[in-house]
Amino acid sequence: MPARVQPTARQVRLGAELRKLREAAGLTSREAARLLGTNPAQMSQIEAGNAGVSGDRVRRLAVQYACADRELVDALVEMATDRTRGWWDEYRDVLPPVFQDLAELEHHARFMQVVGTAHVPGLLQTEDYARAVFDYVIPELPENERALRVEHRLRRRQVLTREDAASYEALVHESVLRTRVADRVVARSQLDELLSQSERPNITVRVIPFDVDGFAGAGAMMFYAGGRVPELDTVQRDAPYGSVFVDAPAQLLAMRTLFRRVEAAALAPAKSQDYIHRMTKEL
Helix, strand or coil: CCCCCCHHHHHHHHHHHHHHHHHHHCHHHHHHHHHHCCHHHHHHHHCCCCCCCCCCHHHHHHHHHHCCCCHHHHHHHHHHHHHCCCHHHHCCCCCHHHHHHHHHHHHHHEEEEECCCCCHHHHHHCHHHHHHHHHCCCCCCCCHHHHHHHHHHHHHHHHCCCCCCCCCEEEHHHHHHHCCCCHHHHHHHHHHHHHHHCCCEEEEEEEEEECCCCCCCCCCCEEEECCCCCCCCEEEEECCCEEECCCCCCHHHHHHHHHHHHHHHCCCCCHHHHHHHHHHHHH
């Protein structure tokens, strides 16, 4: 099987998790390859996400690595055998890979938690709001690529409305809601959209008001996606030169702790709706 030209973040994660299990078992890549009946080069490709691995091989490796966590092994098998080609694949050669990786992460998430301290979270943005953000952040974008980015962002929203939609909790600072990325009309429409989305049974929007005491989380922007098991959770954060995906156990624990701290500063859902409604009337 030829090596993948550009593995997805999900494929890379599977390989990384298999490598973690091998290292925990105290085996070298060469020893693991021998147990699997393959060569070290192929083993390295699997662990780098550059080559696929069957579900049977994942289970064989788990046995060799003395991994007794059945739920984790089942989740890894699911990752190995999943052949989903989602709508995001249409953008594979026309947008940066992170766009597809983020949409795929959202598609597979068991729950989603997001902290917005700079912009309204992407899944809750209106078309005009999203376009204004892209215009400002990357003003030199050609119109055709800007249109594709906006289109991709809007299509991501379907993950919130599908039949088996995961729970989605958004913590949004008041500064985000009061910042006009475009004009008054776009701002009012965006607030109306937040109120509308918050009526869905799987969506919770909570506001962190300006006057809350003890809030120092201005840099707490994050998107936390729950995996099938906690070990496979993933955090996406924006960095100066693009997005980064965080999955190391210590980092995940730190992000969970950070989310709880931000959550403690947010208004209850009903009070948040009233808060947003008052801001809408002020526009």
